[in-house]
Amino acid sequence: MDEEFAPRESELSRIYREGDVSVRIDIYEGEGGGWLLEVVDENNYSTVWEDVFETDKEALGEALDSLREEGIASFVGPIQETNGN
Numbered sequence: 001m002d003e004e005f006a007p008r009e010s011e012l013s014r015i016y017r018e019g020d021v022s023v024r025i026d027i028y029e030g031e032g033g034g035w036l037l038e039v040v041d042e043n044n045y046s047t048v049w050e051d052v053f054e055t056d057k058e059a060l061g062e063a064l065d066s067l068r069e070e071g072i073a074s075f076v077g078p079i080q081e082t083n084g085n
Helices: 058-069
Strands: 015-017 021-029 033-042 046-048
Touching: 015 058, 021 058, 033 058
Parallel strands: none
Antiparallel strands: 015 021, 021 033, 033 046
């Protein structure tokens, strides 16, 4: 009987804030080993790296470097309007 793979989230996953904007840095172990990186905004708009990182620390460093260099706005998707406005 095959067990279903359940990814393990890194303890280094965190919320990153810049002014009034925040994103979630998700780091989790991939099925084939290595660590996967995803940045998710408040509206669940997601940026996923294609690269697999050897360590979760490496993945966190890449996320923080990218957020600082490119700015948090580049990781935030379009604002979704509701019927009220």
